Amino acid sequence: EIVLTQSPGTLSLSPGERATLSCRASQSIINTYLAWYQQKPGQAPRLLVYGVSRATGIPDRFSPSGSGTDFTLTITRLEPEDFAVYYCQQCGSSPETFGQGTRLEIK
Amino acid sequence: QVQLQESGPGLVQPSETLSLTCSVSDISIISASYWGWIRQPPGKGLEWIGNIYHTGSTFYNPSLTSRVTMSVDTSKNQFSLKLSSVTAADTAVYYCARGIPLGVVTAPHDVWGQGTLVTVSS
Numbered sequence: 546e547i548v549l550t551q552s553p554g555t556l557s558l559s560p561g562e563r564a565t566l567s568c569r570a571s572q573s574i575i576n577t578y579l580a581w582y583q584q585k586p587g588q589a590p591r592l593l594v595y596g597v598s599r600a601t602g603i604p605d606r607f608s609p610s611g612s613g614t615d616f617t618l619t620i621t622r623l624e625p626e627d628f629a630v631y632y633c634q635q636c637g638s639s640p641e642t643f644g645q646g647t648r649l650e651i652k
Numbered sequence: 653q654v655q656l657q658e659s660g661p662g663l664v665q666p667s668e669t670l671s672l673t674c675s676v677s678d679i680s681i682i683s684a685s686y687w688g689w690i691r692q693p694p695g696k697g698l699e700w701i702g703n704i705y706h707t708g709s710t711f712y713n714p715s716l717t718s719r720v721t722m723s724v725d726t727s728k729n730q731f732s733l734k735l736s737s738v739t740a741a742d743t744a745v746y747y748c749a750r751g752i753p754l755g756v757v758t759a760p761h762d763v764w765g766q767g768t769l770v771t772v773s774s
Binding site: 546577578580582588589590591592595600601632634636637638639640641642643644645646 | 690697698699700703711713714715747749751752754756757758759760761762764765766767
């Protein structure tokens with residue numbers, strides 16, 4: 546099973562700033578099979594990106610990068626609606642696994 | 653747009669079987685997609701339970717495989733989850749979701765149901 550470790554646990558930033566979220570895998574993953582989700586309280590997770598593709602309707606301020614075992618989600622110019630919990634997921638081998646999440650909070 | 657809706661009991665007795673159904677709207681379940689279940693214990697992270705293809709092929713999380721059964725009903729455009737011998741540790745919000753087929757049995761999930769809280773308690 547591939548373990549995903551996200552850092553930091555909590556990130557405190559202000560609207561307009563840039564956020565950098567990290568996801569490290571215990572084994573190498575083809576980047577096509579690395580996805581990022583956003584979850585707000587009381588809501589289901591929302592797929593943001595997988596591989597280098599943004600999901601439908603996701604603005605281009607969400608930008609994935611990385612390869613091998615180290616992946617990053619960068620959010621440029623934070624908007625108020627971006628403050629939420631973010632999860633990475635690997636879907637290249639069974640079982641699918643998720644990171645423990647990064648909470649992005651308003652500073 | 654594609655919509656998914658979970659249904660089933662919100663309270664299950666310990667040692668009993670949890671049963672949930674996901675109704676799919678605005679897309680045929682026999683489209684080229686995987687259909688999955690993911691759960692989230694209160695205040696915790698996400699755990700993949702398994703995926704099913706419209707042909708009935710199933711792929712389960714090894715940690716749950718002895719207790720999980722997934723099935724698909726193409727006539728009703730629904731798929732279902734059964735989890736047997738539940739304990740309090742199975743208390744969670746259960747989500748059904750569509751998987752984007754990428755040529756492997758696992759998938760990113762682009763459409764999710766709203767989730768249903770299932771509590772295991774006597």
